[in-house]
Amino acid sequence: MLKFNYTLVLLLIISLQSCSGGSDGGIEPPPQSEDVIPTNLNLSITIVGANANNPNGDGSGMIQCIATATNAVKYGFKFGNNPEQESLNGSFNHTYTEEGTNSYIVTVFAYSSTGNSISVFKNITVYVASSGPQLIWSDEFDVDGAPNTSKWNYDLGDGSGAGQPGAGWGNNEKQFYTDRSDNVKVENGLLKITLKKESYQGYQYTSTRMKTQDKFEFTYGKIEIKAKLPSGGGTWPAFWTLGANIDEGVGWPACGEIDIMEHVGNNEGTIQSAMHTPSSYGNTQNKGSQVVSNVTSAFHIYALEWTQNKMIFSVDGNVHYTYQPNIQDSNTWPFNANQFILINIAMGGNLGGVIDSNFTETTMEIDYVRVYQ
Structure with a gap:
């Protein structure tokens, strides 16, 4: 006739219960990575043809934009109320067509690998020559x-x-x-x-x-x-x-x-x-x-x-x-x-x-x- 080791059986039961599934059990998910936030966003704008005699440009209406930021993987440029336009390297050229001397707002967004963004804007004044008689x-x-x-x-x-x-x-x-x-x-x-x-x-x-x-x-x-x-x-x-x-x-x-x-x-x-x-x-x-x-x-x-x-x-x-x-x-x-x-x-x-x-x-x-x- 076999003799039971009640202590061993009790330990086995407790071990099986701790391994079984339940609402409070299961495998824990891996930790999430932290958000990456761009920093140090700078925007420089060159008005083509601008000089001491023509401070608002040569009349072509063209501007050249360069944006830089830490932790940025792409940039978005917005000219006034026009739709945002993407640039991967932070460089973008834009041409205004409204004749005369007018002021505009240029906004740039810097985006990180996690989709976070920051933005800055600048006011500029650009001259566009008349397309009519010169x-x-x-x-x-x-x-x-x-x-x-x-x-x-x-x-x-x-x-x-x-x-x-x-x-x-x-x-x-x-x-x-x-x-x-x-x-x-x-x-x-x-x-x-x-x-x-x-x-x-x-x-x-x-x-x-x-x-x-x-x-x-x-x-x-x-x-x-x-x-x-x-x-x-x-x-x-x-x-x-x-x-x-x-x-x-x-x-x-x-x-x-x-x-x-x-x-x-x-x-x-x-x-x-x-x-x-x-x-x-x-x-x-x-x-x-x-x-x-x-x-x-x-x-x-x-x-x-x-x-x-x-x-x-x-x-x-x-x-x-x-x-x-x-x-x-x-x-x-x-x-x-x-x-x-x-x-x-x-x-x-x-x-x-x-x-x-x-x-x-x-x-x-x-x-x-x-x-x-």
Whole structure:
């Protein structure tokens, strides 16, 4: 008969119970790894073409971004409210397209291997050049003294070459044109052309007629002048162009003349534009006008848009005349070649009319002249 070792049996039972499964038993899970948090996030932004003269860039709108961070495995770049864009190496280029000078926010996110992230942002100001016509020539009249001789020269006298009274450039005008500072100068950011009553070279009035002939000539584009006009009965200011081939045997009107702005002091406020071609010149039928208030006391922008088949004339953006002949040939359209710019104040003559007996002096002030293509 076997004898039981009760102590051994009891120990065995306890051992089996401790190894059996249950709600409080089982194998413990391995410990989880700790979260990795990126640190030391830096963002540098280069605006392409930025320098001392162009602090907001060269007009391309492009920026170059570089981000660095400790424990980062990738980066996300966000430009304003646009969707985030990923970069594995922290480098990203972006191009803005809104024209002009504008401010933007650039945000970068640094992500770790465990998906944790931190972010920083920067404010930048970027210049984007206009995709439209570009400024190709201008005079802003920002240097006091005589007008820039690299841009302007003058018609002097009365047009006859001999200073004979009554020649009047073919329009019976009463002034004698000079390049004296009494008649033309740049002062306080303005070109000032002064028409004066004075005895000079057999004439009773002096003025200035300046031009860009042989210095700047162009075909097609937009040209504008910002000016405050002179006042007084008999005054006749003009902003206009002539064909550059006028002195090459072509002559007038075959060279073509474009009167962008003409104003008559005896009809103050009426701005007229006109075309002179072999088909219609002198008292041409090709003209248009509009009435503009305060032209002698405030600045307005007088403009021409010249394309391959039409001319559009405006004041402050308000169009008053379009020249677009149905048949375009040398008689109606000698405007497929260079023209040069003229600015002057005439006195009296065929368009200026009767001169006010009390007239003494008046000045046309010009803020700028600009040409775009």
